[in-house]
Amino acid sequence: MKTWQLQEAKGKFSEVVKSAQSKGPQNITVHGEPVAVLISRRDYLKLINPKPSFVELMRSSPLVGCDLGITREQTATRNIKL
Structure with missing residues (x-):
């Protein structure tokens, strides 16, 4: 994170903004x-709109309650080549 003195940041405001967009947060002292x-x-929106947890994502899925017809093989073991 680049550090800018307030006076320098004021004088080069457009450069500070462009650096925030391309290089990340800019520290002002x-x-x-x-x-x-x-x-x-973009970074600000990530902070105020965090991603939902995995559980929240699954609960909000449009497939909640749908019968997907998934079947599972009931054998005790599988044969695999090593």
């Missing part, structure tokens, strides 16, 4: 102390 992080909209 005041008097050497980190005070802000600029992130791209």
